[in-house]
Structures are given as structure tokens and as C-alpha cells.
Amino acid sequence: MVTLAEVSHSLSTTAGLEVRGLHLWRGERHLLRAVSFALQPGELLQVVGPNGAGKTSLLRCVAGLIEAESGEIQWQGAALRTNRDAFHRQLAYLGHINALKAELTALENLRYSVGMRRQVSLEQTQATLARLQIAHCADLPARSLSAGQKRRVALARVILSGASLWILDEPITNLDVDGIACVESCLAEHLQGGGSILTAAHQPLLEHHPQSRSLRLH
Amino acid sequence: MWLWFYKLASPPYAYAIAARWRPWLLWSALILMVISAYGGLVLAPPDYQQKDAFRIMYVHVPSATLSLSVYVIMAVAAGIGLIWRIKLAHAVAAACAPIGAWFTVLALATGSIWGRPMWGTWWEWDPRLTSELIQLFLYLGYMALRSSFDDTQRADRAGAILAIVGVVNVPIVKYSVVWWNSLHQGPSISKLGAPSIASPMLWPLLLMMLAFMLYFAAVLCDRVRAEILRRERNASWLASVAAGT
Amino acid sequence: MEPGLLQIVMLVVARELRLAVRHWDQVVQPLIFFVVVTTLFPLAISPSLSELRNIAPGVVWVAAMLASLLSLESLFRPDVEDGTMEQWALSGQPLALLLLAKTVTHWLLTGLPLVMMAPWMGTALGLPVSVWPVLAGSLALGTATLSILGAIGAALTVAVRRGSVLLALLVLPLEMPVLIFGARAVDLATHGEAVAGPLNLLAAMLLLCLALGPFAMSAAMRVSME
Numbered sequence: 001m002v003t004l005a006e007v008s009h010s011l012s013t014t015a016g017l018e019v020r021g022l023h024l025w026r027g028e029r030h031l032l033r034a035v036s037f038a039l040q041p042g043e044l045l046q047v048v049g050p051n052g053a054g055k056t057s058l059l060r061c062v063a064g065l066i067e068a069e070s071g072e073i074q075w076q077g078a079a080l081r082t083n084r085d086a087f088h089r090q091l092a093y094l095g096h097i098n099a100l101k102a103e104l105t106a107l108e109n110l111r112y113s114v115g116m117r118r119q120v121s122l123e124q125t126q127a128t129l130a131r132l133q134i135a136h137c138a139d140l141p142a143r144s145l146s147a148g149q150k151r152r153v154a155l156a157r158v159i160l161s162g163a164s165l166w167i168l169d170e171p172i173t174n175l176d177v178d179g180i181a182c183v184e185s186c187l188a189e190h191l192q193g194g195g196s197i198l199t200a201a202h203q204p205l206l207e208h209h210p211q212s213r214s215l216r217l218h
Numbered sequence: 219m220w221l222w223f224y225k226l227a228s229p230p231y232a233y234a235i236a237a238r239w240r241p242w243l244l245w246s247a248l249i250l251m252v253i254s255a256y257g258g259l260v261l262a263p264p265d266y267q268q269k270d271a272f273r274i275m276y277v278h279v280p281s282a283t284l285s286l287s288v289y290v291i292m293a294v295a296a297g298i299g300l301i302w303r304i305k306l307a308h309a310v311a312a313a314c315a316p317i318g319a320w321f322t323v324l325a326l327a328t329g330s331i332w333g334r335p336m337w338g339t340w341w342e343w344d345p346r347l348t349s350e351l352i353q354l355f356l357y358l359g360y361m362a363l364r365s366s367f368d369d370t371q372r373a374d375r376a377g378a379i380l381a382i383v384g385v386v387n388v389p390i391v392k393y394s395v396v397w398w399n400s401l402h403q404g405p406s407i408s409k410l411g412a413p414s415i416a417s418p419m420l421w422p423l424l425l426m427m428l429a430f431m432l433y434f435a436a437v438l439c440d441r442v443r444a445e446i447l448r449r450e451r452n453a454s455w456l457a458s459v460a461a462g463t
Numbered sequence: 464m465e466p467g468l469l470q471i472v473m474l475v476v477a478r479e480l481r482l483a484v485r486h487w488d489q490v491v492q493p494l495i496f497f498v499v500v501t502t503l504f505p506l507a508i509s510p511s512l513s514e515l516r517n518i519a520p521g522v523v524w525v526a527a528m529l530a531s532l533l534s535l536e537s538l539f540r541p542d543v544e545d546g547t548m549e550q551w552a553l554s555g556q557p558l559a560l561l562l563l564a565k566t567v568t569h570w571l572l573t574g575l576p577l578v579m580m581a582p583w584m585g586t587a588l589g590l591p592v593s594v595w596p597v598l599a600g601s602l603a604l605g606t607a608t609l610s611i612l613g614a615i616g617a618a619l620t621v622a623v624r625r626g627s628v629l630l631a632l633l634v635l636p637l638e639m640p641v642l643i644f645g646a647r648a649v650d651l652a653t654h655g656e657a658v659a660g661p662l663n664l665l666a667a668m669l670l671l672c673l674a675l676g677p678f679a680m681s682a683a684m685r686v687s688m689e
Contacts, residue, residue, distance in 0.1 A: 027369055028452070063553060066689050089465070089555030099546030103485040104478075112478045113547075116554040118465055300682075355636035362632050366623045375686045376619050380633060383615060383679050387637050390668065394640035398647060 016040040016196060017062070017165060022071035024054070024061055031057050035071075035217070039196045041164070042211050044187065047200040049217035055200035056096065056169055058217065062198060063093045063167050075165075089117065092163035094171055098154035102143035106134070106153045109142055114160045128156045132182060147174040159186060166190060168199040227306045230455045233446050236439040243439065247432035250425055257422030265419075271335045276423060278328035280430035281321045282346070285353055286388070288318030288434065292360075293385035296378035306442075308374035309449060311381060312364065313441035317434060319357035325350050345399040349392050356384045370449060471556050472564045479568040493534035493573050494580060500526040501584045512589035519588035520649035523581055523598065524605070524642055531606055532634060534573045535613035536627045538566065543621050543688065552688060559677035562684060566614040574606040590653060597652035597662075604665040605645040611669075611676040612637050618683035641668060 017039040024032040031054040039045050047055045060066045062073060064084055073080040075087045100109050110125050129135050132152040137145055142153065151174050158166055166187075172180050184206055187197055191211055199205060206212045258276040265272040292314035299307035329347045330340050341347070363380055367373035450456055466474070483490050504522045505515055515522075539562075542548045551561050581602050582595040590598065616634035620626035648661035 065549060065552065085555045085557075087555075088553050091553060091555075093549070093553050095546055095549055097544075097546035099550045101482065101545060101547065103482055108481070112474060113550055115466065115474045116471060116551070116556055352636050352639055355632075359633040359636060362629055363619060366620070366626070366629055369689075372622075372686055372689055376683065379615075379679055379683050379686070380619060383637065386671075386675070387640070390640045391636075394643045394664075398643045 016043070016076070017198070018072075018074045019062060020072045020074075022058070022061065022073070023069045024057055024066065025069055026057065032061070032068075032217075035215075037215050039165075039198060041194045041196055042191050044191055044197040044199065044206055044209065044212045046205060046212065046214040047198070047217060048204075048214050053217040055217060059093075059167050059169050059198065059200055060095075063091060064088065065093075090164045092158040092161040092166050094154055094158050094166070094168045096169055096173075098150045099157075100142040100150055100153060103141060105139050105141050106145065106156075107138045109153060110157055110160060113157050117161050117163075120160050125156070125160060128159050129153075131159075131186070132156055133178065148176060148179055151175055152179065155183060155186070159190075164195045166195065166197045166199075168197065168201075170201055171199060172201060172203065172205065227304045229306060229446050229450050229453070230459070232306050233443055233459070236443050236446075240436055240439040243432050243436035247429050247436055250429035250432065254422040254425035254429055258419070258426065262419045262422060268336065271332060272419075274328050274332045276426050278325055278332060279423060280427045281325040281328065282350060283427060284430055284434055285318055285322035285325050285350065288314050288321060289353065289356065289381075289388065290385060292318060293381040296374075296381040300375060300378040300382075305374075305449065306446075308378065309442055309445040310438070311378065312374070313438055313445050315357055315361050315364070317437055317441065319354065319361065321430075321434075322350060322354040322357060326354065343399070345396045348399070349395045352391050352395070353388070356388070360384065468556075468560060472560065475561055475564040476568045479565060479572070483572050489534075489537070490572050490576075493530040494576050496533055497526050497530040497577055497580065498584065500529060501588070505588070516589035516653070519585055519590045520598070520646045520653065522588060523585050523590075524602075524646040524649070526584075527577055527581065527602055527606060528609060528635075528638060528642060530577060531574065531609045532613060532631055534569070535610065535617050535634075536630055538569055538614055538617045539621045539684070540617075548684065549688060552685060557681075558684060559681040562614065562618070562680045563611075563673075563677040566610055566680070569614075570607055570610040574610055575603075577606060578602045585649075590649075594649060594652040597658050598649050601645045601648040601658075601662060601665060604662065604669050605641045608641050608665065608669045608672050609638055611672040611680075612641075615676060615679045615683060618680045618687060620687075621684070622687040641665065644668075 019038070020036045022032050022035040023030070035058060037045060047058055049055055057066060061068050064073075064080060064087065075083070075090075078086075080087055099113065100106075101112075104112070106129065107122075107125060114120055114125075126135060126138060129138055129152075132155060134149050134152045134156075137149050137153070142150060145153065151171075155171060158168065172183055175183065180203075187206055188209060190197060191206075191209070204214075254276065259273055262273070264270050292311045295307045295314065296311040298304055299311060326347065329344075329350065333342050333344075333347075334340055360377055360380055364373045364377045367376060447456070501522060504518070508518070509515065539548065542551075542565075552558055554561075578599050582590075582598055585594065585598050586592065613630075613634050616630045616637075619633065620630045623629055644661040644664045648658045648665070651658050651661070
């Protein structure tokens with residue numbers, strides 16, 4: 001059953017991400033109850049709510065790591081279920097954990113993870129590390145990096161992936177004031193270039209940006 | 219047809235249907251069991267070679283048949299649940315496993331009891347018994363995997379993958395065990411449940427198989443109802459069912 | 464520019480090899496385990512080679528099976544725990560192919576040395592030199608099959624805490640036909656009989672596992688990552 005209003009609505013949002021009536025249970029808990037939102041190119045949506053409200057679950061669900069009980073997730077007008085690989089090629093996901101191998105250097109980590117998606121030159125990689133103020137860490141094994149430095153390497157992976165949709169779970173964990181400013185400028189630049197960002201963070205990100213909105217979970 | 223399928227797949231409907239079918243299945247199973255037991259234990263003549271020992275096949279052969287077919291039913295149900303995302307199919311698969319495992323244990327126990335007078339030992343590495351034992355391991359693995367997940371849905375899907383891998387493997391196990399055994403000894407003279415048996419012995423066996431299948435269906439109804447109760451314990455329809463009774 | 468599938472596979476293999484070089488102890492451990500377990504049997508049964516010769520094919524095969532199981536327990540666990548597997552699942556590349564590439568590399572690193580070590584252990588248990596090719600050949604086909612079956616089990620149990628006993632319980636029954644054909648092939652060879660039959664069956668099982676196994680692995684991995 002699709003009403004006319006819904007058809008016109010979905011036509012108007014084919015360029016971005018649209019989530020409708022998402023329900024998710026985790027064990028006994030009905031975690032997400034009819035969560036709906038739309039995210040257009042150039043927009044940032046920040047999911048806020050207390051601990052245990054389901055922020056991470058919502059992000060993982062939209063990324064396609066968790067199967068929702070019911071509800072529809074659409075990317076560029078097509079259901080996620082039917083074109084998962086195409087959606088994933090345009091998605092960069094940053095989870096709680098950084099997905100870095102302790103035995104590999106920052107550069108090696110980036111080469112193996114970004115290399116799955118596209119070819120990037122060494123210069124590009126080094127420039128991104130420099131942008132995140134960790135150029136000196138390039139050849140150090142991830143084991144010897146501080147928590148904040150590891151987070152920045154993981155963010156470098158997101159930037160280098162060239163994806164248009166970023167899903168970032170607590171991106172500024174462990175970052176100092178400088179780091180947060182640096183990440184915010186990267187996010188703003190991504191929005192400027194027509195990308196979109198879905199994020200969950202305890203502190204507001206890009207609070208005064210015109211394209212920044214928030215979604216509250218209870 | 220499809221409408222009926224979807225209706226059946228809804229938990230409240232399946233819960234009610236299982237309750238309605240159960241007594242019919244159970245009583246017809248019990249009546250057939252009594253008839254075929256009389257036919258097998260009293261009417262059938264003693265075997266010229268095995269004497270009265272062959273009569274244990276009236277329990278052994280139906281159990282062995284069901285231990286295999288219940289596994290196939292379980293894998294098919296799990297596959298349906300995995301592909302079409304039907305929760306009821308997962309509930310059926312989960313309910314099948316312990317029943318199938320018990321039939322396997324029964325087949326092993328009766329085979330071993332039969333082996334005592336025939337082989338002179340409680341256990342012989344006979345191909346039938348060996349593949350029955352591996353079948354039991356497959357059931358135990360499935361149940362162990364299910365119980366290691368806290369979340370029912372993940373248990374459902376992980377179990378379904380294992381059941382499907384297992385069901386592909388079952389014919390390979392059967393074949394390999396027969397091949398393995400044929401290298402070590404000639405064709406065994408004392409087979410349990412030989413295909414060429416006389417009709418006064420055969421009809422009680424076929425009837426007993428039917429009785430076992432009906433009994434399986436009856437127990438499955440009970441177990442599926444229990445699974446539905448466990449899975450839907452927070453659903454509103456259950457509250458109204460409980461209030462109605 | 465998007466990389467092709469072959470490039471992706473090479474990337475996975477290169478990464479695994481580099482990690483193995485930095486963690487070479489984990490590569491050597493299953494091999495040592497294989498040698499130690501094989502040593503147990505003469506101690507437990509008899510030092511007489513003529514007695515050991517009869518059970519040698521079975522002993523080598525069981526030891527190889529256990530060594531393979533032991534090494535597969537940690538096949539996916541580190542990648543799942545540090546989040547790499549999530550990135551793979553979201554990379555837009557076929558997860559089945561990535562997992563297969565990882566499993567094949569793992570076999571090259573742990574299975575192949577075991578295959579090369581096995582004839583020496585066989586000789587120590589009294590097997591004649593003439594069965595070396597059959598022993599190594601059957602183990603090469605067999606351990607590759609064991610790797611794929613074990614990888615399915617590892618993907619199913621990777622989210623379970625202390626899943627190693629569970630892994631053995633799931634995987635060993637599935638692996639029994641491989642053991643039967645592999646050990647029998649060596650046994651037949653020691654008696655100078657034809658071994659083409661069981662070796663063909665081992666090859667058939669390997670092909671079946673190669674064709675269907677990766678899909679089971681990726682389905683299992685997606686469940687485990689939820």
C-alpha cells in the first residue's frame with residue numbers, strides 16, 4: 001500500500017538516504033520504535049540521546065550490519081536490501097572500534113583498507129594524515145599510537161575512501177580540542193562537496209552549521 | 219494457496235492449528251502403535267536366523283528412518299526461515315532438533331541391544347550404527363550452537379546455516395561410512411531390517427513407521443507451541459489467548 | 464578508479480602474508496602441535512615400528528585434523544574483534560570472496576607446511592617411503608577441505624565467547640568423511656593397492672567445498688557480526 005503522498009515524497013528524496021518506520025528489537029528490548037528520517041546531500045544529521053537509547057544500533061542498522069525487524073531504508077530511491085553492494089561502495093563507516101591492525105603501520109593499515117575501495121596514491125594518503133596532524137605517525141605501528149592518534153588514522157580512512165555518505169559513531173572520542181576542530185573542518189568540507197553525514201556523538205558537532213540537524217532517540 | 223501459507227505462518231494461527239491437530243495425531247499414533255506392536259510381537263513368526271531378536275527392529279528401523287528424515291525436515295524448515303524470513307519456520311526447525319536427537323539415541327540404543335545377542339558385543343562398528351552416531355553428533359552440534367547465542371534471531375540464522383551445511387554432508391557421511399566398512403569386512407550376513415523380509419513381518423513394520431511419523435508430528439505440535447510461547451511472550455495476542463481460557 | 468576482484472584478492476593475500484611475517488609464531492604453533500601429538504602415539508601404544516605401521520595413517524591424519532582445527536579457531540577472531548571484518552562486510556566487495564581468499568592464504572601458511580612435514584612423521588611411525596606421495600597428496604586435498612569446513616565453523620562461532628570447544632563439536636562430525644577417505648587412501652597405499660578412488664573422492668569434496676563453502680562462510684559471518 002503506497003499512498004500518493006508517499007510516492008511524491010520518495011520522488012523528492014531520491015538523491016539521498018531515507019529511513020521510514022524502523023523497528024528494532026535487541027533481545028527483549030524494543031530499541032528503535034518507528035524511527036524515520038531523511039538525509040539529503042550536503043546535510044549532517046546528528047543522532048542524540050542517552051546511553052542505551054539505540055544510537056549505535058541505529059547507525060549499524062542503516063549501514064546494513066544489523067537487519068531491522070521492519071521498516072524501509074532507501075538509498076537514492078532504491079531499497080537497501082536489493083542493492084546492498086552499490087550502497088556500500090558509497091558508504092564509509094566508522095564504528096566504536098577503529099579497525100586498525102596493531103601490527104601494521106598507519107600507512108599499511110590505510111593501504112589495505114582503502115585499497116578495497118579505490119586506488120589512492122601515497123601522496124594523497126600522506127596529505128590526509130598531515131591534514132589530521134598525524135603525518136609523523138605514518139610509519140609507526142598502530143600499536144604504538146595513542147588512542148587519539150588511532151582515531152585520527154581511522155578518520156583518515158573515512159576521508160580517503162571517497163564515499164559520499166559517512167556514518168560516524170562517536171567520531172571525536174579521545175580527540176583533544178585541536179583534533180575536534182580539525183575533524184569539524186573536514187566534516188564541513190565533506191558537506192560542502194555534496195556529501196552527507198550521519199553521526200552519533202555526545203558533544204554537538206558543527207552545531208552552528210546551517211545544514212546540521214539532530215534526531216533525538218529516547 | 220499462498221494466502222493459506224501466509225496465514226499458517228502467523229504465530230497465533232499456527233498456535234491454534236497445532237493445538238487442534240495434536241490430539242488427532244497423538245491418538246491415531248497410539249492406536250497404530252498398539253496394532254502394529256501386536257502384529258510384530260505376536261502375529262509375526264520368529265526369524266529363522268535371528269529368532270525373536272529381530273523383533274526389536276519394530277522400534278529400531280522407524281527410529282533410524284525418523285532420525286534422518288527429521289534432520290532433513292529441520293534443514294528444510296531452517297532454509298525456508300532463512301530465505302523467506304519466516305519466524306515460524308525457524309521455530310519448527312528449533313523444535314525438530316531435540317526430537318530428532320532422541321530418535322537417534324533410540325536407534326543407537328536399540329541397535330546396541332540387538333547387537334548383544336547377534337554379534338556378542340554391545341557395540342560393533344557397523345555402518346548403520348556408525349552413521350547413526352555421526353548423525354547424533356550433527357544434532358548435538360546444532361543444539362549446542364543454538365544454545366550458545368542469547369538472541370533467538372541470531373541463534374535461528376546461525377543454526378539454519380549449520381543445518382543446511384549438515385544436510386549437504388549427510389549423504390556424504392552415509393556413503394563414506396559404507397565405503398569405509400566395506401573395506402574391512404565382507405557383506406554382513408546379519409543385517410538389521412533386511413529389505414527382503416516376509417510380508418507377515420513387513421506390514422507391522424510399515425504400520426509402525428507410520429505410527430512413529432504421526433507421533434513425531436504430535437510431539438512437534440507441542441514443541442512448536444512451546445517455541446511460539448517462548449518467542450512471543452510479549453505479544454498482545456497471547457495475552458488475549460490467556461485471558462480467553 | 465575502483466579495483467578489480469583480482470586486485471582485491473591480491474590485497475587480502477598480501478595483507479595476510481605481512482601479518483603472518485609479523486606473527487610468525489602463530490604460523491609455527493600448529494605445526495609443532497602436529498609433531499607433538501604424533502609423538503604421543505608411540506609413547507601410548509608401543510615403540511615397535513611393525514605395530515605402529517598399522518595405525519600410522521590414522522595417527523597422522525587425526526593429528527593433522529586436530530592441528531587444522533586448532534589453527535582455524537583464530538582464523539577470523541582477531542579481524543572481528545578489531546573491526547576489520549565490519550569494514551570488509553561494508554566494502555561493497557563480495558564478502559564470500561574475501562573470506563575465501565583469507566582461508567586459502569591461511570591454508571598456504573599452515574596447511575602446506577603440515578603437508579610437507581607429514582611424510583617425515585609417517586616415516587617415524589614406520590610407513591615405507593613409497594607411500595610418501597599418497598600421504599602428502601591425500602593431506603593436501605584433505606587439509607584444504609578441512610580449512611574450508613573449519614572456516615564455516617569459525618565464522619559461525621566467532622561471536623561466541625570461548626567458542627573453541629563448540630567449534631570442534633560443530634566441525635569434527637562434518638569432517639569425518641574427509642578423515643575416512645584420507646586415512647584409507649594411505650592405508651591402501653601401504654598395502655600396495657589402488658588409491659585413485661579415495662583420492663578422487665577427496666578432490667570431489669574439495670571442489671564441492673570450494674564452490675559452496677564461501678557462501679556459507681559469508682552468511683555465517685554476517686550473522687556473527689550483528
